[in-house]
Amino acid sequence: MYFVLPTSVFAHGWVEYPEARQSICYEQGGLWTGNPPNAACAAALNESGTYQFIQRNEVAINIAAPHYWDINKVKAAIPDGTLCYANDSQKRGLGIAHSEWTKTEVSAGTFEFVFNATAPHNPSYWEFYLTKANADLSQPLKWDDLDLIQEYGNVVVDADKKYRMNITIPAERSGDAILYTRWQRDDTVGEGFYNCSDITITGEGTDPVDPEGPYLHQGEQFIPSDVHLSTPSIDEAVKYELFKSGGGLHASFSLTITEENQSDWDRLLASQVTGYYETNHGGDLFIGAWHEEMVHYMYFRNDLHANYLNSKDEGVSGQFTIIPKDENSDLTAVITPQVLQEINVANVEHGVTVVLHPNQSEGDFNHVEWTQLSGQSISTENGLYNELIINTEQLQSDIDHELTFKLTISNSQGTASNLYSFEVTGSDVENPGENPGGNDWNAANVYQGNDTVKHNGRNWTAQWWTQGEEPGTTGEWGVWQ
Incomplete structure (x- = not known):
């Protein structure tokens, strides 16, 4: 099993609707006192502690390319009984079989699935599985319990860092079930995210697809x-x-x-x-x-x-x-970016509007698509000539940002793409109105979510419970922001 790599240290998201187990337990609270109100969450806490809930946006495993394309190798990396925690023993409480997992009511038919992406990743693809009608939910989840019901390729994240897709529950289904989500990054490392959402199919929905047959x-x-x-x-x-x-x-x-x-x-x-x-x-x-x-x-x-x-x-x-x-060389286009006011695309100051332009290329193209691949999610606009307009005023002003965008163009010859990365230099000026009353950080203190401190001349806010983690060392998606 040499193709399984350690899970990445960065957190990336969870299923928001129908909400995943680890997120429901986190939101219901009681984890730090040892008294979650839900019996299943309490049992999970007793099994493997609070880490699985703190890291609710990283129920993940890395399966290096090309192995993640082979579902049999995925099953080997995530054996039966470990599906709901992606075979990470520190999160094994999420995989226990329990009748009291909080269930989201979902009507049979089509509904909007929502994934909250704290760090969007593209290119990637999605697979959605539903437990079979005869699956034994009193036992830990197994691969043979599941039917693949829907797939999506690369989906563009919206301005709120949410992935949204329409998922169809078979019209004849009703009762309790588990919706199992796989979000797989299509890159060398092959990081994949696996979430269990406990649902009750009400059977009261209406399917927008004609149940009598195909509509195309x-x-x-x-x-x-x-x-x-x-x-x-x-x-x-x-x-x-x-x-x-x-x-x-x-x-x-x-x-x-x-x-x-x-x-x-x-x-x-x-x-x-x-x-x-x-x-x-x-x-x-x-x-x-x-x-x-x-x-x-x-x-x-x-x-x-x-x-x-x-x-x-x-x-x-x-x-x-x-x-x-x-x-095949005809499929390659040479594309160079342009930026407003001849700003160097490698380094711009906070507040500058950057324009990436696709029109300096070899050959014609009839389709243009821009995708943000890394950095703080930012709203963009498309210009009259398919240029991407990026207003960096939206970014947090007191830190530096590295942003990467992918341009994909296509014509009758095929498709070509290119990546554009640039750094936005933050301002060193602090806002005295932020974080009033924040005390200096102390490694011995325990901090809860939304607690504020001062450290190395900056103000910091804790995103969840922490102790001993120094502000400025936990990364873009870490506990201190």
Whole structure:
């Protein structure tokens, strides 16, 4: 099991709706006195202490690339009985079977899932599992208890640092269940977040999808079965183009084959297509097929030729192509950023408006997407010519910030991307109105959430219980902010 790495020291988020176990216990309180009001939380506290609740935004495990693409290796890294705490023994209380876990009522049908991201990560992908109707919830959760009910590719976080997705509970389900969420970063380290949300399916909801059958027109196969297709070779590329009813190109998507994605390229390419139309065109196109029992569309990942182009417009068509290695260079675009007033993009002062411009590139493109990858989440605007406008006045002014944005452009030749990172220098001027009455930090003192102290000329606020952790050493997402 050498592919399992230690969990990252940074915290990243939890399921806000339906709320995850560790967050519910944290919010209900009583942890520091040893008297949580909920019996399941009390049992979990007795099993493995307060750490699992303090770290509610880091129920995670690292499975290095490319192994996290293989669900069997994920199951080996997170054995049966450890699912709800991602096989981290310091959080094992979250995995105990208990009838008193607080349950969120969720209607059968479609609801909005919300993940509170204290540190958003993209690129990434999502998987949602629901316990089977006959699963024994009196026992710790096992993989065989679960059905995969929904998947999403890269989802853009909103201005409030929330990931929001529509999840569909099968219409015929009711009663108690567990919704199991997997949020997997698509990078070398392969950090994945696993949350258990206890729910009661009321059966009173209405599914916006017609329960009698599919609501999109099924077109041709996504990957044609009449074409001899072996697994594309590394450095080749796969491309999928969508054409309007009149024959004009509407959108183009591509993926270069690497060692990490060679066994899962079709699902990733399909996710690009479906995600784009979900975000920009109201979900009027889906790559996959209608699942009769689940009563919704899904991508059948283990059957290459079982997935189709499904669209509201019957005249839409698609074309799949493998691009040889020696032609793949056409997919690369050289893009250089511009910034307002010729500000050096490597270092700007707090309050400056930065503009990143995609239009200095080799070749034309018809789709532009900007994604923030790191740093404090910040609201941005898109200009008339697809430039990204970033007002750094929103950032906390008394510290330095490093921000990274990803630009993705596409045309009929495929897709290219580039990363732009820059540092925003904070002001050293303190605001005398902040933190009135804060005392000097003392390593021997115990501090609760929202307690304030002074240390090294700055004001600090504790985010949760702490003792002995020096302000200024706990990182951007640590206890002292």
